[in-house]
Amino acid sequence: xxxxxxxxxxxxxxxxxxxxxxxxxxxxxxxxxxxxxxxxxxxxxxxxxxxxxxxxxxxxxxxxxxxxxxxxxxxxxxxxxxxxxxxxxxxxxxxxxxxxxxxxxxxxxxxxxxxxxxxxxxxxxxxxxxxxxxxxxxxxxxxxxxxxxxxxxxxxxxxxxxxxxxxxxxxxxxxxxxxxxxxxxxxxxxxxxxxxxxxxxxxxxxxxxxxxxxxxxxxxxxxxxxxxxxxxxxxxxxxxxxxxxxxxxxxxxxxxxxxxxxxxxxxxxxxxxxxxxxxxxxxxxxxxxxxxxxxxxxxxxxxxxxxxxxxxxxxxxxxxxxxxxxxxxxxxxxxxxxxxxxxxxxxxxxxxxxx
Numbered sequence: 001x002x003x004x005x006x007x008x009x010x011x012x013x014x015x016x017x018x019x020x021x022x023x024x025x026x027x028x029x030x031x032x033x034x035x036x037x038x039x040x041x042x043x044x045x046x047x048x049x050x051x052x053x054x055x056x057x058x059x060x061x062x063x064x065x066x067x068x069x070x071x072x073x074x075x076x077x078x079x080x081x082x083x084x085x086x087x088x089x090x091x092x093x094x095x096x097x098x099x100x101x102x103x104x105x106x107x108x109x110x111x112x113x114x115x116x117x118x119x120x121x122x123x124x125x126x127x128x129x130x131x132x133x134x135x136x137x138x139x140x141x142x143x144x145x146x147x148x149x150x151x152x153x154x155x156x157x158x159x160x161x162x163x164x165x166x167x168x169x170x171x172x173x174x175x176x177x178x179x180x181x182x183x184x185x186x187x188x189x190x191x192x193x194x195x196x197x198x199x200x201x202x203x204x205x206x207x208x209x210x211x212x213x214x215x216x217x218x219x220x221x222x223x224x225x226x227x228x229x230x231x232x233x234x235x236x237x238x239x240x241x242x243x244x245x246x247x248x249x250x251x252x253x254x255x256x257x258x259x260x261x262x263x264x265x266x267x268x269x270x271x272x273x274x275x276x277x278x279x280x281x282x283x284x285x286x287x288x289x290x291x292x293x294x295x296x297x298x299x300x301x302x303x304x305x306x307x308x309x310x311x312x313x314x315x316x317x318x319x320x321x322x323x324x325x326x327x328x329x330x331x332x333x334x335x336x337x338x339x340x341x342x343x344x345x346x347x348x349x350x351x352x353x354x355x
Contacts, residue, residue, distance in 0.1 A: 002055075007047070014050070018043045021322060028329065028334070029329070031321040035317065038252070039318045041313075046306070050307055052306065053179060053302075053306075056301075057296065060293035060300070064187075064293050065183065065187030066188070066190060066191045067283055067285060069188040069191020069192040070192070071191075071283055075282070081134055081192070086127045086128065089129070089130030092184045096267075097178060102171055103115035110164065113168070122172045122219055124215075125217070125219025129213075130185060130208070130211075133208045134188075136204075137189065137193050146211055154214060161224035165224030169219075172217060172219075180300075185209055185212055186209060189207075189208035249313070256308075260308045264301055267304070268297060275293070
């Protein structure tokens, strides 16, 4: 467990983005001193939260996924392997911080897509396609066949729904590239493939995330058919940012903290419970490994609470205010180079997964 290494990794990903935001918010797109102070405090919370969270995933969540993958495969019970993949895919996605942020934003901006509905739809989509990814490894189905057929279905459905749902659907695909989902799904896949032992097993250890990413896109496009005509954008960016700016920082923390703690518990609790059940009936890991996984979950919980405190009180309101300020500029061509710079920073190779 190397907190210092994770801290350096997180700082290298977050600080350049924070610097760009502060420069823009203080020059061409002023957002006010209150929001800037909140953003600085939020940046500290996010860096601390991601550092602790990523340490927890390495300590407990990734090993748990690997243990489960190898143990499940050794049972040679197809129904148990696929059913477990479905259940784990569902629970791990519900706990994904990226998805929770997306769900809240979709509800706030559309007013008609409940955050919980979107989270559940995406989680079901991931669950189905994680099970499909496991089946692909077990039955040695070609990876490209699954990808081609999956995206053909997605594009066919996406062409017939509200464009708002299309945008949300493809954003939802990012839920399977987050810091919770990626390590666990990859570890689960490696564990399953390692037991097979043939010459193609190593190659089949990868591709799980790619297949799982189809699930949320397909699920939200299907959701779009059931909610046709209900996706109008109703949120007011300016009003939301202004309201956040008028609340004192400590009052905002006091308001957000209890809800955040409960939401993170609801997200991580079911996953911890199902791992406990598997430990009793299947894994039977020695006490030292169980303790290590438990400590990892504690780290993950604390890290997620800090992360969401930072995003809810700083990054989201500042992002909305900055976007509104930039969008109102007469020389809006500047959005292109700003987008290129931010895109480059967000795709930097040393960023934490999913950030």
